[in-house]
Amino acid sequence: MVRQEDEIIRKRQRERARVTALLLGAFVVLLFFITIAKTGVNW
Amino acid sequence: MPTLELTNPAALPADWRDFLALTKPRVMYLVVFTGLCGMLAAPTLPPLVLGFTAILCVALGAGACGALNQWYEVDVDAKMRRTAKRPLPAGRMDPQSALHFGIGLAVFSVLLMGLATNWLAAALLAASILFYVFIYTVWLKPRTAQNIVIGGAAGAFPPLIGWAAATGSFAALPLLLFAIIFLWTPPHFWALSLFVRSDYAAAGIPMLPVVAGIESTRRQILIYTLPMVAAAVAPWPLGLTGHVYGICAAVLSFVFLVLAARVAGNRATEPAQMAPEKHLFAYSVFYLFALFAVLVADRFLPW
Numbered sequence: 569m570v571r572q573e574d575e576i577i578r579k580r581q582r583e584r585a586r587v588t589a590l591l592l593g594a595f596v597v598l599l600f601f602i603t604i605a606k607t608g609v610n611w
Numbered sequence: 612m613p614t615l616e617l618t619n620p621a622a623l624p625a626d627w628r629d630f631l632a633l634t635k636p637r638v639m640y641l642v643v644f645t646g647l648c649g650m651l652a653a654p655t656l657p658p659l660v661l662g663f664t665a666i667l668c669v670a671l672g673a674g675a676c677g678a679l680n681q682w683y684e685v686d687v688d689a690k691m692r693r694t695a696k697r698p699l700p701a702g703r704m705d706p707q708s709a710l711h712f713g714i715g716l717a718v719f720s721v722l723l724m725g726l727a728t729n730w731l732a733a734a735l736l737a738a739s740i741l742f743y744v745f746i747y748t749v750w751l752k753p754r755t756a757q758n759i760v761i762g763g764a765a766g767a768f769p770p771l772i773g774w775a776a777a778t779g780s781f782a783a784l785p786l787l788l789f790a791i792i793f794l795w796t797p798p799h800f801w802a803l804s805l806f807v808r809s810d811y812a813a814a815g816i817p818m819l820p821v822v823a824g825i826e827s828t829r830r831q832i833l834i835y836t837l838p839m840v841a842a843a844v845a846p847w848p849l850g851l852t853g854h855v856y857g858i859c860a861a862v863l864s865f866v867f868l869v870l871a872a873r874v875a876g877n878r879a880t881e882p883a884q885m886a887p888e889k890h891l892f893a894y895s896v897f898y899l900f901a902l903f904a905v906l907v908a909d910r911f912l913p914w
Contacts, residue, residue: 573623580624587627598664602727605658 625708629698633681633709634674634716641899642673642769645792648903649770649785652910653777657728664727665776669769671720672736676743676765678713682706683748690814693807724776732776739768753815756822759804760835763796764789770903784851787842788906794839795899798832798871802892805829805874806882829875832891836871840864843902856909860902867891867898 646669650662657665681688681699689700698704717740725733747762767789774785801819804811805828808820820828843864847857873887 577623580626584624584627598660598667601660602664605660606727 623703625698625704629704630712632698633678633704633712635677635681636674638677639670639673641896642766643670644900645788645903646769646773648907649773649788650777651773651907652770652784652788653774655778657777661727662777665724665732665773668720668724668727668733668736669772671716671723672740673769675713675717675720676740678709678716679744680748682709682713683744684752687753687814687816691810693810724772728776729779731779732772735768735772735775739765739772742768754817756817756819758817759797759800759819763793763800766796767792783849784846787846787849787851788903790842791839791902792899794835794842795895797835798839798867799892799895799899801828801832801835802874802888802895805888806885806892809882825880829877833871833875836868840868846906852906853909853912855912856905859905859909863898863901863905867894870894 643666647666650656650665656662681697685699685706688694688697694700699706699709717737721733721737721740724736743762743765747758747765751758751762770788770792771781771785774782774788804818805820805825808818808825811818812821819831823831843860844857846852847854847860870887870891874891877885877887879885
């Protein structure tokens with residue numbers, strides 16, 4: 569019982585870590601493009 | 612780790628999908644769409660990435676409102692069939708996680724809006740979040756049948772925010788767009804609350820059909836539709852839009868009025884016999900989408 573619940577906890581923690589990493593990565597990319605747009609550089 | 616804690620579902624870390632559900636993504640489309648249209652209707656357009664960020668912030672702000680609303684209304688949600696399976700009443704999430712998530716999302720969306728576009732748009736976004744959470748959810752909703760009438764202002768902010776993000780200022784057109792959504796909200800929600808009124812009654816929410824009765828609500832729907840139609844058509848005679856918008860708005864609003872009149876004429880009291888109410892509710896969603904889409908089309912079409 570405890571082992572099964574431990575597995576659920578680990579699985580959720582792994583999934584949440586993955587989603588957080590993806591969102592942080594997307595945020596960094598967004599900040600990069602915002603900075604480019606604010607500085608008015610044309611590509 | 613003790614076994615007793617683990618047997619409580621709320622003690623488990625919440626699934627990320629439950630955090631997503633907390634933001635009510637299904638009701639976010641209209642907020643995002645009207646915000647986008649408010650931005651596209653503006654005379655100047657921001658660079659693509661800044662426009663995208665502004666709309667993202669509107670979506671995140673709406674998500675924060677959804678999360679804080681669900682945190683505050685967990686007891687009420689548990690009593691309604693429609694909402695009992697949400698993460699908090701179903702016990703899949705710790706309330707404190709929802710509160711922190713909601714506040715974090717709200718602060719993040721406002722700061723990002725201010726940094727990416729301008730602080731007028733950020734202030735409007737902050738005002739809409741605070742209005743929704745404190746004026747609507749905490750103050751009006753559990754106390755008065757006028758909750759939707761005044762609370763409708765919270766959902767009316769997005770076109771104003773979109774316009775402000777693009778221009779850094781106000782104008783007559785976005786204020787009219789605000790008025791359209793503000794006046795559209797009562798007929799839209801009252802049509803829904805007529806055929807789910809038993810849910811609201813069970814939860815003790817004083818929605819108009821519960822407090823004033825079915826007949827009065829049907830009358831109010833028709834009465835509120837009249838100023839909404841006037842606000843929807845007004846940009847045309849005021850010269851703020853072209854003929855395409857004006858004609859489409861008149862036709863769309865006429866159909867809305869006919870459906871509202873059918874609701875006013877309905878005498879059924881059982882939800883199963885409330886086809887006019889269901890038709891009006893479904894059409895009201897289409898109406899707002901179509902009206903704002905036509906507004907943008909009118910701005911970009913060459914005639």
